[in-house]
Amino acid sequence: MLVLGSAGTTLFLFPFLHEIYYDPLRLALGQTNVQIGSLSSAYGLASLIGYVPGGWLADRFKPRTLLPIGLIGTGIGGAFFASFPSYPFTLLLYVLWGAMTVVCWSTMIRATREWAVAGSQGRAFGLLESVRGVTEGAIGAAGVAVFAWAGSTSGALGTVIIGFAVLNIALGIIAFFTLDRAAPSGAKLQAASYSGWRELLPNPDLWLISLIVLSSYTAYTALYYFTPYSSSMLELSVAAAGAIAVGKIWLKPVAAIAAGFAADRWGVWQTMVFAFAILVASMMIFAISPGTAKNAPIMIANLACASLAVFAIRGVYFALIEECRIPESSTGSATGLISLVGFTPDIFVPPVAGYLLDSFPGESGYRILFGIVALACAMGLATTAMIGRRVRSRTQQA
Template identity: 35%
Template structure:
């Protein structure tokens, strides 16, 4: 919701960019801790039960959000979501996807996963923005705080209902396979972590995820950039952010299909290059109020960012990580790779509040460009390490 409705979210909750960033950071800190035990849990227990429970807990937290809690409570709520969406959900999701795709179609499976997630997110974003626009008065300049709050509360309830519905779909569609049905070679062992830690490609994969996720978190600034730099109203700004979300499904699916026919690291390197160039262009301040050029840059960089989200776990095949280590690798890589959940929100909030208007946004996109260049280097090193080491973990 903050990605689509950031200006409205800040206004309704009466918080600054930094306070919202601290809530994101609370999520990130808890998530970082939860990633490590989530891996062994995914290797031991049924994905159906883990994921359904996580989704229901997340929906329950959404009901708390409808009360429009103060900034302190908001941080605790995001911390709770860090636990509900990661400990029981994340590694189970990745393992189930990798198992479903198999060795031949692993890239396609991850592309379809992120493309499908993107399609649902884009549809939900479109519906929520349309609902918000319909509930707001025609004259947006004269809207009252009470009218904005009432409309936004209905948007929150929409997100809650969809999350609860997905919990039901997960329960009835994902096979329930208990740990007891797995052979000894598939069970998690404490030595697994030591095997994983000894592989340079695992640490490089974590760095790739860090750099790609910084770019993804940077999309949180799109709606506020459209509002403060391009001069859009809050509804048009939300639609602009929604545009980038519609790029996600085709970009992720296409990247997954190409990855099964081409080296994942090459494709990842090209994506980082695209993000670096696009972000540097925005950071230069040369776009000014040029909507058309901004839209072109937004589409290109969004496609690259979402393509990487469909690739950075499919890269495990190129690194020859066996299926039985998937949960452990995902837990370790995610604990490091999703560190931007901890620092990117406060950093963006600090930059935007310290330098209001265009300068703050330019600094945000300059940061994204720098991390993208680091991601290019990590992808190249990953490819080099793979060619130098033949045996898998």
């Protein structure tokens, strides 16, 4: 689990580097907000295309094979990225990172589901997300410290990127030598090959879970923009804004593990309804409250509430696969299909946010952005309630 969780952090360091280093990265690359958004869209599109075949691979090959490929490939791309290449070459790197992500993602989810014993799916996925949160916080804090120590310049950012590249390659080697060598059984492979797709595609639960992931991931992606919001609206320094972004990451392990225990005790969907309600309220506060230096403490506290809710949902939403009784033999394929829909915010949120921030400078752009996210979270709340009714109905019939 430690290797799986760490891999789930380092794989995403480069495509989401703008979460902490948005303004320094934009300046180092010499790009506009729209161009930075298009880089994330290129990553999201590559991931989107690959999620389904990535799920197919996860049902057929062992994590010991897939994870090293993704981690080492990501690290090699990061080494080139440290030179801050031209815009076209940077686009190609984000496409590469998207491909490496889907090689690993579904196999991580399948391995976690199979690792958990009966009645502990919530804790298993909560633990996975918690390990991701701890490693993300530690790596993020180290990166910010190095960036500040090296002078907060483009060269300092390049040093951080090189460190992240070495980390990915090293973890890929560790994964190869430490992960279980056992592949899924032949019987499971046959089930996944011939009947899995026929069972999955018409299953309403699969598509409801996809919408839930989409809603929460829209909020997760939008929270990246609190870093530039902090520096431009709340008048915080770039270093302080980065420190808040890293501090937010440390809430992930707390929220994820707490949500995991709550999900095993009271139910996955019940836990998520509560978290979505908090998330809707927090996004509305961002949308309607003045973003000024005077209100900085309130906005930072609200960010903490929104982050806790998002991380709680992310910690357990894949546990819905078990709660909705999707066959274990099709876990990889189900994860690929859910991700195909659920992670599309990687494609549309960055360019939409970039357009809003460029077209409506200042507070107006941020208010519109967070208002749209509040609507997406309300959709997630309603969809989770629908899942709950279906789960209750099956339980009563049983």
